[in-house]
Amino acid sequence: MWRPSLARTATSCIRYNNAFHRPHGRLTLHAGAPATLRGLVRQYATQPNEPVKTESKAAEAPKFTVSSLLGPSSKTTSFRKIIGLAKPERRPLTMAVGLLMVSSSVSMSIPFTVGKLIDFFSTTTPQIPFGLSIWQASGLILTVFTAGAVANAGRAMLMKMAGQRIVARLREQTYAAALRQEVEFVERSEGDVISRLAVDTSIVGESITQNLSDGLRAVVMSGVGLGAMFYVSPTLTLLMLAVVPPVSLGAVFYGRYLKKLSLQTQEAVGEMTKVANESLAALRTVQAFNAQQQEGQKFHQKVLDVLTLARREAVASGIFFGSTGWSGNVTLLALLGYGGTLVSRGDISVGDLTSLLLYTVYVGNGLQMITSFFTSIMRGIGAGTRIFELIDRDAIIPHEAGKPVDPSHRGSLVFENVRFEYPSRKGVEILKDLSLDIGVGESVAVVGKSGSGKSSIQALLLRYYDPVEGRVTYGGEDIRDYTVSSWRSLIGIVPQDPVLFTGTIASNIAYGNDEATREQIEDAAREANCEFIWGLPKGFETEIGRMSLSGGQRQRLAIARALLKKPAILALDEATSALDATSEHRVNDAINRILRGRQTTCLFVAHRLSTIARAERIVVLEDGRITESGTYRQLVNNPDSRFRALMATQLDAAATQTSLPPTEALEEEEEFEEEPVEEDLQKQRA
Numbered sequence: 119m120w121r122p123s124l125a126r127t128a129t130s131c132i133r134y135n136n137a138f139h140r141p142h143g144r145l146t147l148h149a150g151a152p153a154t155l156r157g158l159v160r161q162y163a164t165q166p167n168e169p170v171k172t173e174s175k176a177a178e179a180p181k182f183t184v185s186s187l188l189g190p191s192s193k194t195t196s197f198r199k200i201i202g203l204a205k206p207e208r209r210p211l212t213m214a215v216g217l218l219m220v221s222s223s224v225s226m227s228i229p230f231t232v233g234k235l236i237d238f239f240s241t242t243t244p245q246i247p248f249g250l251s252i253w254q255a256s257g258l259i260l261t262v263f264t265a266g267a268v269a270n271a272g273r274a275m276l277m278k279m280a281g282q283r284i285v286a287r288l289r290e291q292t293y294a295a296a297l298r299q300e301v302e303f304v305e306r307s308e309g310d311v312i313s314r315l316a317v318d319t320s321i322v323g324e325s326i327t328q329n330l331s332d333g334l335r336a337v338v339m340s341g342v343g344l345g346a347m348f349y350v351s352p353t354l355t356l357l358m359l360a361v362v363p364p365v366s367l368g369a370v371f372y373g374r375y376l377k378k379l380s381l382q383t384q385e386a387v388g389e390m391t392k393v394a395n396e397s398l399a400a401l402r403t404v405q406a407f408n409a410q411q412q413e414g415q416k417f418h419q420k421v422l423d424v425l426t427l428a429r430r431e432a433v434a435s436g437i438f439f440g441s442t443g444w445s446g447n448v449t450l451l452a453l454l455g456y457g458g459t460l461v462s463r464g465d466i467s468v469g470d471l472t473s474l475l476l477y478t479v480y481v482g483n484g485l486q487m488i489t490s491f492f493t494s495i496m497r498g499i500g501a502g503t504r505i506f507e508l509i510d511r512d513a514i515i516p517h518e519a520g521k522p523v524d525p526s527h528r529g530s531l532v533f534e535n536v537r538f539e540y541p542s543r544k545g546v547e548i549l550k551d552l553s554l555d556i557g558v559g560e561s562v563a564v565v566g567k568s569g570s571g572k573s574s575i576q577a578l579l580l581r582y583y584d585p586v587e588g589r590v591t592y593g594g595e596d597i598r599d600y601t602v603s604s605w606r607s608l609i610g611i612v613p614q615d616p617v618l619f620t621g622t623i624a625s626n627i628a629y630g631n632d633e634a635t636r637e638q639i640e641d642a643a644r645e646a647n648c649e650f651i652w653g654l655p656k657g658f659e660t661e662i663g664r665m666s667l668s669g670g671q672r673q674r675l676a677i678a679r680a681l682l683k684k685p686a687i688l689a690l691d692e693a694t695s696a697l698d699a700t701s702e703h704r705v706n707d708a709i710n711r712i713l714r715g716r717q718t719t720c721l722f723v724a725h726r727l728s729t730i731a732r733a734e735r736i737v738v739l740e741d742g743r744i745t746e747s748g749t750y751r752q753l754v755n756n757p758d759s760r761f762r763a764l765m766a767t768q769l770d771a772a773a774t775q776t777s778l779p780p781t782e783a784l785e786e787e788e789e790f791e792e793e794p795v796e797e798d799l800q801k802q803r804a
């Protein structure tokens with residue numbers, strides 16, 4: 119089915135090096151297309167009313183839903199883990215707490231000193247303790263204040279740095295966790311993983327350090343302040359305490375509410391990031407369709423969601439801080455009124471009342487800081503829950519479970535009665551009882567209509583997914599018994615749209631193969647017909663970002679990358695987009711060389727006749743089943759073969775697409791073919 123948004127998406131994919139292609143008139147999306155786009159196409163490719171289901175292994179795998187995260191056990195676990203994160207920072211944090219004690223003691227001595235100074239200046243016979251002169255006393259006070267300030271600065275710096283290190287560790291852990299998940303999970307929650315990485319980690323880091331530091335300071339301020347107040351006047355202190363419990367209770371409720379809001383906000387920010395990611399990745403299409411306003415509107419909706427939550431938080435915090443401020447001021451007034459009476463009766467001095475009032479302000483501030491500390495810890499727990507869910511998530515296809523496979527091991531590759539459906543589309547069978555036996559060093563080309571399941575076979579081979587039923591074996595052993603990493607190290611892949619990373623050509627060929635020497639890299643490049651590299655001014659040191667590579671060059675680089683691994687199995691997913699004659703020849707020549715080597719078992723997803731004809735065996739895949747198998751000759755020579763029908767349809771479609779009569783299209787195609795294909799094609803057309 120076709121919807122306008124699909125149209126936009128489809129065109130956008132052209133930017134991704136022909137992520138969408140129209141092989142012979144049909145619109146398809148190949149494996150290299152961005153996950154979000156593939157997801158969209160799958161979604162639109164389903165029946166209009168068919169819900170696109172979520173994670174199939176729901177029962178086994180944890181899901182990211184707000185409700186699942188609010189469970190009581192997750193709160194405490196998250197809290198414990200957040201505290202656990204601070205453990206490696208024990209030393210700087212202990213030092214910071216020591217400095218905090220110094221700076222807080224100095225600040226807490228201020229009201230007392232002020233009270234004493236007022237009494238000193240308001241009496242007729244002033245007396246300085248310890249027989250100090252006024253200058254000595256002033257010097258001492260200044261020294262103490264300076265020491266307090268230095269301690270405060272040290273505390274702030276130590277806490278900040280510890281916090282940043284915690285955030286850095288947390289980010290690395292989260293990123294590593296995302297990298298080891300099965301592709302399906304990350305591809306489907308792409309933006310969300312990024313928001314966890316960027317936003318949630320900062321919130322957690324902030325909550326444990328900056329706020330921990332302020333929180334501790336607040337506890338010291340309130341505790342010492344209260345003690346000092348009791349010392350100066352127990353009655354007045356009790357009066358003040360009448361106000362504190364209700365405010366504290368309010369703080370607890372406020373904190374809880376805030377934690378819930380914070381979690382919802384993080385989810386909403388995640389959604390917002392996803393929308394932005396998607397349209398920015400497809401900016402060419404957005405602009406080509408003048409859809410900026412439409413995209414802006416979509417984003418606006420997500421921003422509104424975030425804003426609504428922020429508004430709720432603003433109202434709650436307004437009410438909370440307004441009422442705490444009000445009760446604080448009223449307490450102060452009550453203290454002043456009652457304290458004034460005590461002074462006039464001569465029960466306490468003016469200096470004592472001043473100290474008391476100042477301590478009240480300190481205690482009030484301290485309590486307010488404790489509240490924000492509490493709320494920020496709650497926010498941290500909310501964000502932490504999301505992060506720890508990811509960090510602790512066990513990938514459905516775990517990386518290190520199983521035994522390592524010997525890299526020199528060679529065996530036949532067998533798909534045994536494989537039934538497969540994608541976890542996101544439970545119930546839709548992609549491969550139905552598929553059996554395929556590939557001998558050591560054999561080359562098999564899988565051909566079939568778009569959507570018949572060719573790439574899915576390769577996805578199973580690479581263990582991006584596991585079969586729902588049946589198994590894939592190598593040398594008689596289920597590949598699930600091997601560790602994923604050792605298994606994948608046996609396989610070289612050449613995807614439809616090879617991804618090249620920022621860096622030099624050499625580093626791209628040696629991707630995932632850090633120990634490769636320059637000689638090995640050059641050998642692989644030579645074997646893959648990448649002669650163009652030698653013609654570049656900087657050769658292998660050319661930065662990929664600085665040059666634009668043709669489709670054929672990208673494919674040959676990908677072949678070199680795969681060959682460098684000296685793979686036991688080569689999985690090649692041939693691009694359907696047309697290459698010019700020379701490029702196609704160079705690519706085919708490289709493939710030919712691999713086939714001739716007979717060292718490597720080759721599983722091709724093939725579209726071009728020139729590649730198909732080179733395989734020792736061709737299997738025709740139709741609707742998830744292998745319906746025909748044989749050598750190229752056998753299949754072409756059989757007038758009723760499904761292979762012939764398939765190829766004829768593809769050629770006709772190609773001819774229609776180029777608006778040439780079929781015969782002319784065929785002739786065009788023939789120009790690229792070599793013996794024996796040309797001859798066979800003519801027979802087939804006849």
Ligand SMILES: Nc1ncnc2c1ncn2[C@@H]1O[C@H](COP(=O)(O)OP(=O)(O)OP(=O)(O)O)[C@@H](O)[C@H]1O
Nearest residue numbers: 146147160540543548567568569570571572573574
């Ligand atoms: N990750 C995925 N999640 C859900 N469905 C998917 C996924 N990838 C592919 N599909 C669906 O599985 C079916 C088979 O897709 P597959 O990519 O294996 O076909 P193909 O024969 O390789 O097609 P093409 O020649 O166009 O690349 C299609 O219906 C496709 O929409």
